[in-house]
Amino acid sequence: MESKSSVPPYPLTGSQLSLSPPRAVSRKVRRVSDYIAANRAIWNAWTTYFATSAHHADAALVHTGGSSLRSIEREEVGSVRGRTLLHLQCNMGADTLSWARLGAQVTGVDIAENAIGAARALARETGLPARFLQSDVYALPAVLADEFDIVFASYGVLCWLPDLPRWAEIAARYVRPGGVFYLAEMHPFTNVFTTADPTGSGLDLHAARPYFHTAVPAAEKVEHTGAGNLTTLYSWSYGLGEVVSALLDAGLRLDFLNEHAVAFYQRFPTLVRGDDG
Numbered sequence: 001m002e003s004k005s006s007v008p009p010y011p012l013t014g015s016q017l018s019l020s021p022p023r024a025v026s027r028k029v030r031r032v033s034d035y036i037a038a039n040r041a042i043w044n045a046w047t048t049y050f051a052t053s054a055h056h057a058d059a060a061l062v063h064t065g066g067s068s069l070r071s072i073e074r075e076e077v078g079s080v081r082g083r084t085l086l087h088l089q090c091n092m093g094a095d096t097l098s099w100a101r102l103g104a105q106v107t108g109v110d111i112a113e114n115a116i117g118a119a120r121a122l123a124r125e126t127g128l129p130a131r132f133l134q135s136d137v138y139a140l141p142a143v144l145a146d147e148f149d150i151v152f153a154s155y156g157v158l159c160w161l162p163d164l165p166r167w168a169e170i171a172a173r174y175v176r177p178g179g180v181f182y183l184a185e186m187h188p189f190t191n192v193f194t195t196a197d198p199t200g201s202g203l204d205l206h207a208a209r210p211y212f213h214t215a216v217p218a219a220e221k222v223e224h225t226g227a228g229n230l231t232t233l234y235s236w237s238y239g240l241g242e243v244v245s246a247l248l249d250a251g252l253r254l255d256f257l258n259e260h261a262v263a264f265y266q267r268f269p270t271l272v273r274g275d276d277g
């Protein structure tokens with residue numbers, strides 16, 4: 001398990017993302033399935049309309065023979081050649097196919113059918129062997145029975161989960177005896193903060209989300225079609241201890257927990273690009 005720093009759920013850049021400050025959903029209590037459906041619709045729309053997003057840039061990298069994986073996960077996961085790998089919440093499959101390029105036998109899962117469609121197309125166009133399944137991760141045990149050498153999830157997966165302990169149980173269920181679960185995630189401390197002006201001085205950060213989990217998600221308005229129309233996205237917070245405890249309670253053993261003083265995209269204006277990109 002691993003953790004690293006930066007903010008929320010969607011590595012879209014300022015021009016694609018319009019945020020209003022998160023607030024507790026108070027007027028209308030919705031069912032968890034409603035929140036998940038709303039988020040799924042947003043991911044479908046982002047896949048379709050935000051061709052300039054970081055996710056599309058990752059897919060383009062893979063398309064031209066490169067890798068979208070960062071050095072952190074490449075080094076911490078180690079060699080994947082000949083190993084089976086399940087990628088949870090794989091979006092358009094850029095990382096999944098990057099692992100395939102390194103010799104893993106990969107399966108990617110995501111709830112957004114447009115993302116899975118794009119992942120399948122990317123696999124076809126690159127000739128990289130892969131299996132992609134469209135499924136809510138919570139429903140995965142009903143459609144996937146295998147076990148894997150490596151279960152992998154990264155950057156922006158936890159905030160979509162209403163029930164982290166159940167997710168951890170599902171992740172653990174897919175690790176074959178002797179296999180590993182690996183998570184690289186944005187540091188939950190940085191998820192607390194937001195900036196009103198993403199292009200400003202960076203000195204106006206304010207606390208906008210809880211650090212610890214609450215059953216009621218934070219709600220924020222995001223632009224999802226690129227046409228200026230806003231819709232509500234829902235996200236849940238989990239503190240570092242809650243994440244580690246959920247995974248341990250699911251029966252996994254902790255091998256290491258590394259905190260890195262980097263973000264993988266320009267989450268706050270004060271961040272500067274490192275020599276390694």
Ligand SMILES: C[S@@+](CC[C@H](N)C(=O)[O-])C[C@H]1O[C@@H](n2cnc3c(N)ncnc32)[C@H](O)[C@@H]1O
Nearest residue numbers: 043089090091095110111112136137154156160
């Ligand atoms: C920030 S992206 C993850 C990106 C990932 N690091 C990658 O490899 O590209 C979050 C993904 O989680 C997916 N997602 C959100 N809720 C989900 C759920 N309940 N089940 C499966 N996928 C879900 C979204 O569709 C989206 O593609």
